[in-house]
Amino acid sequence: MNFLRSWFVSGVVLTALGTQAAPAFAQTPAIPPPGPESKISAWLNFGAQAGSGDLSQHLTPTIYDEPATIDVAQTYESGPLVDVGGGYLFHGNFGAGLSYSHTSGDGNATIAAQIPNPLFADQFRAAAANANGLKHTEDQVHIFAMYRLAINPKMDVTFGLGPTFFWVNQELVSTVNVTEPTRVPPFGSPTIDAVVIKGKDTAVGVNISGDFTYMISNRFGAGVLLRYAKSTANIDDGGTSTEVRAGGFQFGIGARMRF
Amino acid sequence: MNKKAYLIAACGLLATVLACSDKSSSPAAPTPVTNGATSNAPATADGSTLKVPPPTPVSPANGATAEDFNIVLKVNPVTAKYADVSTFAYKFQVLLNNQVVKEFRTSTTTQWAVTDLESNTTYSWHARAESGTFFGPWSDAWTFKTPEIPEGYINGGELYDPLYNGKTVGSPVGPVTFIPGVGVKLETLSSYIEYRLPQTVVGGEFSILVTNMIFNTEGNKTKVMAMTEGDSDITTNDRRFTIEKRGNPAGTVAWRIRTSNDQIDTQGAERVVRHFDPSHTYFWKAVWGGNRFNLQIKDGGANGTQIYSFGKGYNGVYDPNPHVAYIGGPGGRAGAQSGTVPGIIVRQVWLSSRPRPSFANK
Numbered sequence: 192m193n194f195l196r197s198w199f200v201s202g203v204v205l206t207a208l209g210t211q212a213a214p215a216f217a218q219t220p221a222i223p224p225p226g227p228e229s230k231i232s233a234w235l236n237f238g239a240q241a242g243s244g245d246l247s248q249h250l251t252p253t254i255y256d257e258p259a260t261i262d263v264a265q266t267y268e269s270g271p272l273v274d275v276g277g278g279y280l281f282h283g284n285f286g287a288g289l290s291y292s293h294t295s296g297d298g299n300a301t302i303a304a305q306i307p308n309p310l311f312a313d314q315f316r317a318a319a320a321n322a323n324g325l326k327h328t329e330d331q332v333h334i335f336a337m338y339r340l341a342i343n344p345k346m347d348v349t350f351g352l353g354p355t356f357f358w359v360n361q362e363l364v365s366t367v368n369v370t371e372p373t374r375v376p377p378f379g380s381p382t383i384d385a386v387v388i389k390g391k392d393t394a395v396g397v398n399i400s401g402d403f404t405y406m407i408s409n410r411f412g413a414g415v416l417l418r419y420a421k422s423t424a425n426i427d428d429g430g431t432s433t434e435v436r437a438g439g440f441q442f443g444i445g446a447r448m449r450f
Numbered sequence: 451m452n453k454k455a456y457l458i459a460a461c462g463l464l465a466t467v468l469a470c471s472d473k474s475s476s477p478a479a480p481t482p483v484t485n486g487a488t489s490n491a492p493a494t495a496d497g498s499t500l501k502v503p504p505p506t507p508v509s510p511a512n513g514a515t516a517e518d519f520n521i522v523l524k525v526n527p528v529t530a531k532y533a534d535v536s537t538f539a540y541k542f543q544v545l546l547n548n549q550v551v552k553e554f555r556t557s558t559t560t561q562w563a564v565t566d567l568e569s570n571t572t573y574s575w576h577a578r579a580e581s582g583t584f585f586g587p588w589s590d591a592w593t594f595k596t597p598e599i600p601e602g603y604i605n606g607g608e609l610y611d612p613l614y615n616g617k618t619v620g621s622p623v624g625p626v627t628f629i630p631g632v633g634v635k636l637e638t639l640s641s642y643i644e645y646r647l648p649q650t651v652v653g654g655e656f657s658i659l660v661t662n663m664i665f666n667t668e669g670n671k672t673k674v675m676a677m678t679e680g681d682s683d684i685t686t687n688d689r690r691f692t693i694e695k696r697g698n699p700a701g702t703v704a705w706r707i708r709t710s711n712d713q714i715d716t717q718g719a720e721r722v723v724r725h726f727d728p729s730h731t732y733f734w735k736a737v738w739g740g741n742r743f744n745l746q747i748k749d750g751g752a753n754g755t756q757i758y759s760f761g762k763g764y765n766g767v768y769d770p771n772p773h774v775a776y777i778g779g780p781g782g783r784a785g786a787q788s789g790t791v792p793g794i795i796v797r798q799v800w801l802s803s804r805p806r807p808s809f810a811n812k
Contacts, residue, residue, distance in 0.1 A: 310581075312499040312500070374532075374534040378533070
């Protein structure tokens, strides 16, 4: 996470320094050579969304006719990223773009519960469990205004800023299954197993990005994408709403096409 | 050129701010607490603290009018919802106008014989399972109606004579005074009331409530109650059954029962003195049958304090035919000095093979 942040910031700063250090750049016209086909660009990136998300749940499902207390602490990691999109320069170096990203990861939850007594009310027993491999996926559509800054005839940097639409899927603990060591008082300590549900929500956030492109030919090139997009989803965990962070720093590397 | 530089710098600054502002903090892992901890959360939805279903009332049938005062409230047993437990105590409540007038908690049985109810009154009742201080939900409330207290009667082998209503179903002999609301006062040694039963009672209960019983009365072997076979002399009667509070020695309790094959008397420990107080109500109950006789006296009425309980086994059968009972008793060959304890006021006479009903205890 910090590595990607530093990379992104360093990239932007170095790009700015490079621009200042190349006087010829000031006289360099926009690339590629003028022509209607140069206004359209497309890209395909593979990379990762960095960072992790944390969520907590406080559940009170009814167990043995009484509200149990279940506290869940979950950390989920972001995973691989695929990003595909395109843009159009409709006025000089200014344009608009749209990009679709998909990322997925998983995480683990720690569960601490107070389980009611099977026979007597208000006699709670402590129990704990873990739930591992809880899936987290995000589909993102980024719409952004973009500005392309040419460094030299083969290299440019494109900046983007705009809204992002998130479709977030998150596995959450909804309750627990209780197993008693015996059905006869005093029962003893119960064991619990998490019941996991798949929740989902949509959210709207913002994105800001920088894309460095090196054109191998007039039509094909390679590039590095750095993007930050963020929002918060509220996912129903079976009775209450749980906040799930969406987005983060994205790093991708891949192919570029210009038309 | 300068514009581009400013733009790049601005973007870099914005990206830096956003990057640095994205702080992630791991949630604290929840900590289990000690077993058995309680919470402020409400108990079960119905307020009960024992997780069992409500019992189902069985009898008396909802809305029924009881034929007599032997009313037994009964429910079906319950089993815990989430545990293999089916042994519980049961708490019964009887309500009148939504106020609890009687309640009882059994050990483990699912029924309760409720006593001392008002006559001709509709009660509701319910029950619940309990375990220690924990209790389940109440059953549905059912109702029943108690019967009217009957007028006095002699019906086969059963006698009931309240006597406080100014009359008797027996035959008064000698000077007696009916005191409405109190009973009948047997004024002298020769005062008694005789009852002739159509059927012989070979085993049962003969009981009365007595007031104005003076410790030191005139007379000798004076009787409180008695039974005989027919009208022959009580002293020598083949089925003599005499219960005495003697005038000499004063306050002595004595009895004699003659059966088909035996005779038992108070001897030694059974013949004792009790200091009767005329302001108290004494419950005298003689029980026979199964080759066993017992006399019980309680101070304070049928539910009072026991002050005497002695009896003996006997051979044969107590089978007078015809079966005659007395409040007080004739002196017979022994003379008037062995007649009735003078001055006693008697009410609620019961003689039957059945236990005394609660309405007879008023």
